[in-house]
Amino acid sequence: MPGEYDQLLEATIEHLQQMKARGTRFVTVDNAALKALTAPAPAAAPARSSAPAPAPASRSLSAFAQAHATATPSPAPAAPKPPAPVPERSMFAPAIGIPPEPVIEPLAPEAKEAAMADLRARALVCVKCPKLVASRTQVVFGVGNIHADIMFVGEAPGADEDLQGEPFVGAAGQLLTKIIQAMGQSRDAVYIGNILKCRPDMPPGEVGNRKPTSDEMKTCIPYLLAQIDIIRPKVLVALGATAVEGLFNKAIPITKQRGTWMTFRGIPVMPTFHPAYLLRNQAPSEKRKVWEDMLAVMERVNLPISEKQRGYFLKG
Ligand code: URA
Numbered sequence: 001m002p003g004e005y006d007q008l009l010e011a012t013i014e015h016l017q018q019m020k021a022r023g024t025r026f027v028t029v030d031n032a033a034l035k036a037l038t039a040p041a042p043a044a045a046p047a048r049s050s051a052p053a054p055a056p057a058s059r060s061l062s063a064f065a066q067a068h069a070t071a072t073p074s075p076a077p078a079a080p081k082p083p084a085p086v087p088e089r090s091m092f093a094p095a096i097g098i099p100p101e102p103v104i105e106p107l108a109p110e111a112k113e114a115a116m117a118d119l120r121a122r123a124l125v126c127v128k129c130p131k132l133v134a135s136r137t138q139v140v141f142g143v144g145n146i147h148a149d150i151m152f153v154g155e156a157p158g159a160d161e162d163l164q165g166e167p168f169v170g171a172a173g174q175l176l177t178k179i180i181q182a183m184g185q186s187r188d189a190v191y192i193g194n195i196l197k198c199r200p201d202m203p204p205g206e207v208g209n210r211k212p213t214s215d216e217m218k219t220c221i222p223y224l225l226a227q228i229d230i231i232r233p234k235v236l237v238a239l240g241a242t243a244v245e246g247l248f249n250k251a252i253p254i255t256k257q258r259g260t261w262m263t264f265r266g267i268p269v270m271p272t273f274h275p276a277y278l279l280r281n282q283a284p285s286e287k288r289k290v291w292e293d294m295l296a297v298m299e300r301v302n303l304p305i306s307e308k309q310r311g312y313f314l315k316g
Pocket of ligand 1 (some may be wrong): 154155156158161166167168169172173194233237
């Protein structure tokens with residue numbers, strides 16, 4: 001079982017290799033990072049003398065990550081082992097519980113198309129969660145414009161999505177589509193994805209949907225992170241508490257967090273209620289809360305807002 005530092009190292013190397021494969025040739029290395037690289041190497045770990053010891057601070061890792069992505073890296077005292085094949089789930093830091101802060105450059109349009117097609121092909125044959133593989137009709141990858149400014153992130157496919165192979169096509173999805181249209185957009189103009197790409201299985205004979213487990217989210221999240229890194233939207237909209245939990249690897253009450261900007265991989269995130277909540281609670285006040293969140297998103301991406309739009313779901 002590799003230590004945490006080794007996992008981080010492998011995840012960093014694989015992530016940087018993916019960036020390189022997608023055409024990234026340089027990332028920014030600031031002075032602090034360069035200085036960190038000239039610091040003494042960490043002491044060897046007792047149980048793994050050939051491997052670097054756990055980094056005392058995340059500073060070391062980010063410095064390492066940045067240096068490894070440059071075309072001409074500075075000589076580092078603690079030179080890494082050649083990259084070993086690593087399981088895909090360690091590809092991105094959040095899968096192993098580390099705050100994500102990669103330096104990601106936007107891709108050229110053709111590179112985006114190619115990277116997304118490649119990712120999609122890999123996701124469609126994913127068999128990481130045997131129970132979900134056994135119960136799913138198909139993988140529900142994501143839909144929309146990969147050059148979009150706005151990306152919506154939901155929880156997981158439900159029964160309708162599992163059958164149709166597209167996120168947010170059931171009752172909650174139809175409400176999301178209306179919200180998007182009220183913003184003056186269409187489903188084709190934005191991107192829509194989920195934390196999980198497969199429908200969470202239900203006990204035999206039971207209908208409805210269940211929340212993804214923490215393990216399922218951690219296993220599947222690299223696909224969403226790769227989608228985000230390819231699209232690089234100007235804004236992410238996290239639909240409901242599970243979407244926020246999946247992104248930030250932390251349970252945060254959505255009633256407290258909605259309407260307050262967060263940041264994920266350098267991208268502003270607007271947490272809001274899941275449309276399924278609005279189907280359950282049709283009070284105009286709750287609709288207005290979601291609408292205010294959408295107005296904030298529209299402002300953030302410089303979409304025009306009419307007086308009529310500003311007044312939706314206001315009393316009187
Ligand atoms: N709910 C979600 O969170 N995602 C879907 O795709 C459908 C319903």
